[in-house]
Amino acid sequence: MEVSARLAARLAELRVERGWSLEELATRTGVSRSTLSRLERGEISPTAALLGRLCTVYERPMSRLLAEVESEPPQVVRVAAQEVWRDESSGFVRRSVSPPHPGLRGEVVEATLRPGTDISYDAPPVPGLEQHVWVLEGTVEITVDGHAHIVEAGDCLRFRLWGASRFRCPGPGQVRYALVVVLP
Template identity: 75%
Template sequence: MESRLAARLAELRTERGWSLDDLARRTEVSRSTLSRLERAEISPTAALLSRLCAAYERPMSRLLAEVESEPPQLVRADAQPVWHDAPSGFTRRSVSPPHPNLRGEVVEATLAPGADIAYDSPPPVPGLEQHIWLLDGQLEITTSGTAHTLTPGDCLRFRLWGPTRFRNTASAPARYALVVVLP
């Protein structure tokens, strides 16, 4: 999957007629990092993918879906794509992968204890509707400048307009379901 992701990122840049320098300016990511990423020499972090998705104006789930084959109607648990960002302590399972003819998707995410991920770049799709249902642990989510502490069973719903932050301040993993509804 990483090599297909690298190739797709290179295609997106080429489709727009951007040089690596152009993309570096748009994402505030170094040209060398972008080059290594497009050659599949490094794996992207969640924060790096977020910056690229913002530049390409697409949700991360769409980008990841573009590098996977057409998903079946029924997605068995052992066939659900899982992506790990070990440095940040983030794991993402695509429970209901995005599909070009559908507007919603379901993601299961887990943040390790102490994980703190800030998505500072503009959202890939401004106004994207999200619902976050905390299944286990405790999670602090900041959106639109307001911090919300979720405990199991709580659901935070919002439209994504700006930076967000996900923090697990507890000593156990935080596991949550994310429902994304495309406009």
């Protein structure tokens, strides 16, 4: 079963584990019931923003959710085996460089945003989530709890996330960065 199908099944499991109807999940996320239903049946793939909303209501970082649909990670992960997730509508590409594991607190992710990409998250999936963003190529504007930071190639932004966040690629080229996520 491919990652997107396992993700759809896991999202349905999380809702059922909490005893929520699709209607209740729609109310909690602000996403229509029909969209959530199609998502859980694997008819559509989630955008980064939608996945962010779901992670918030399920209180888990995106990395943990994606780890739950991947098999047990080996100690060495060759580039060809690293899971890649794409949100074609926003231009966000996420590579799990070091796949997360439920027993570990940190992971490394490589992310790429094409020019013009603008992704906002209403709340962190886990309050106090620690992130380190090291820009490898290009420039990204990252807004954390209302404070905007311009982060350029070679720069690293470190923060704990308690509120809303936004990642924007002003261009003219893409931005590529390494993201280190550490659970509180």
